[in-house]
Amino acid sequence: MPQLDAGARHRVRFTLNGAPAEVEVEPRTLLTDALRHGLGLTGTHVGCEHGVCGACTVAIDGVPARACLTLAVGVEGCDLRTVEGLAPEPGRLGVLQAAFRRHHALQCGFCTAGILMSLDAYLRLRPRAGRAELTEVVGGHLCRCTGYAPILAAALEAAAILRGEDPSGPATREATDAEKAHA
Amino acid sequence: MKPAPFGYLRADSLDQALDALARHGDEARVVAGGQSLLPMLNMRLTKPAVLVDVMRIQALREPVPERGALVIPAGVRQAILLDRPGLADDLPLLAAALPWVGHVQTRARGTLCGSVAHADPSAEIPLCLVALEGEVRLRARKRRRSVRAEDFFTGMMVTERADDELIEAVRYPTRAAGTGYAFAEVGRRHGDFAIVACAAVVDARRMRLAVGGVADRPTARDFPLLDGSALDDALNAFAWDLGAGEDLHATARYRRDLVRQLGRRVLSEARQDSLRCRS
Structure with missing residues (x-):
């Protein structure tokens, strides 16, 4: 001991x-x-x-x-x-990071590392996690910039890509709709 | 915020942990998942001389089904229990309440016994233990005892545990035939401390309502099967007897109202549940 x-x-x-x-x-x-x-x-x-x-x-x-x-x-x-x-090599972004960039899922970036790690770990455990589940995961983080909608959109798109699905498929369409509704 | 200095013992066996607790007494604190203790340490609300880490004790890692109960040892994390196949059948109340405990990220580390040891009056895990009339199994180097949940919680973050005792396990009675269960909570946001949490257990003869977040400990009361205004009166009397206080989050009046409203809701849901599993 x-x-x-x-x-x-x-x-x-x-x-x-x-x-x-x-x-x-x-x-x-x-x-x-x-x-x-x-x-x-x-x-x-x-x-x-x-x-x-x-x-x-x-x-x-x-x-x-x-x-x-x-x-x-x-x-x-x-x-x-x-x-x-998370990044596969210097100067390149991982799948989740790239989705965050595409969806403007960060502004000041202070909360971002934590959210990325939560989502990265969670999607490895539950690759089929949907909106409700991911909302709960992201709910364990405080973000005062984004209003969360772009974070969820990025998470849903990254999840679809990681599952090998077409990123313009239903999961991502749902994500994009949510972003439009938010904007 | 940094904790005050402390020594650290990583126990590999139950005997090592119990020896350390016998040696250090009230200077020692047990740490398991750390999700309640570490905030206290970081804010220097507690300054133990020694932490005894029990998470490497293999004998405490697995839930043990017993006749009519599930015994959950000190090393079982909340997320592990929540993922246990059949939890919603065996322990529907705990399956309903656990998602309200903190967040995914804290349930991944926090343990059930740790929450019971911490004894926050608004915590869901102690509330369910009281609602289900469970037990806390305490063990010291040369003695062991079982304490009824209702006797274990003695005040705001105060329990029956003696300084040399470890909460070895908690015992949750599993679903009984013809009994229904329900849980509801109101907080500022999901994952926040409950302003009021209610757990109900109802069978053919009795309704039991346990309330957290109001008194200085989770508190239960048994009622006969009541309806209508008789139930309203009983809930109102219970709400007043809990001695609700006022704080930043809620007035005493709001807390009493939540006890009445949530209490009625969970008792009704539990009664429906009891009828369903009787047929």
């Missing part, structure tokens, strides 16, 4: 975006701070720091979770994905 002292720093090892990673942290260090300060990965944003706003959401062992409500020492051996892992 590992026993970690309060004041000392301890090495934590995990998988981060497919590659082995390690960071030295105090037991009280939140995963948000371990990622940002310990590893220099500032794509994960810090908002409310008590689990409400969703800006810090990352995928832990394949499920979306609040990094601000996770102790870094608690992810020893876990498989983490952050927004830095």
Whole structure:
């Protein structure tokens, strides 16, 4: 049983975006701070720091979770994905990111990393998720710019593309209609 | 916001966790999913010397069906239970209430026992435990005991648990023949704390209504099968007896009205449900 002292720093090892990673942290260090300060990965944003706003959401062992409500020492051996892992290569966007761009699903961008990670993890678990389900997923995030409609439109289109369907099919048409209704 | 410093013990077995709790007493806090404790730590509303992490204890990971009940150990996350095949048949009340607990992103980590330990008066998981007359199974190094849910919650975020005890599991009675269940809640937004939440259990002889978010703990009352103005009077008396307070989110009067309205709705739905599964 590992026993970690309060004041000392301890090495934590995990998988981060497919590659082995390690960071030295105090037991009280939140995963948000371990990622940002310990590893220099500032794509994960810090908002409310008590689990409400969703800006810090990352995928832990394949499920979306609040990094601000996770102790870094608690992810020893876990498989983490952050927004830095979404793009297939530098200068290119992932499917979900590209859909966000097409639909103007972000303005200031503060909430975006968290929303992308929630949707990325969720669509891997439930590729057939429809509007109601995705509305609930996005409901776990605060976005003060977009009014959410373009975020849902982007999510529905990305889901259709990821399922290998024609992105101009019914799911996306529904998304576009929703956007028009919103505009 | 950063937590005050604390030591951290990752228990690999129940014995290790119980030893740590015996050693550190009220200096220690148990952490499972962390979705209630971490906000408290971040805001420094609690400053334990040691956290005992129980999520790597394999023996606490799987729900265990018992005769007439499902026993849910400390390591079972809310999302895992919600995905359990047959949950809506076995525990219709919990299946209806769990989607109201936080968000997808917090249910993915949070546990049922953690919510029971936290004992927020507006929380859905303790409310269902009280409505269903469930039990909390407590275990210390040299003793174990079961406490009825109604006796376990003793005040606002205060419970019967002693400092050296771990909530090893909670026991939810499963669906009984001829019994109906219903849940309803009003909050500012989905995923917010409930202003008022109501859970009803109705069979051929009795209606039971449990209310969260009003008194300092989830509170239940049993009624005979009532209708019309007799039911209105009974609900009104219950609403007043809960001693609703006023805060930023709602006036006392609004809370009492929600108890009357939601109470009536869930009792009626549960009664319909009970008739359906009798035929």
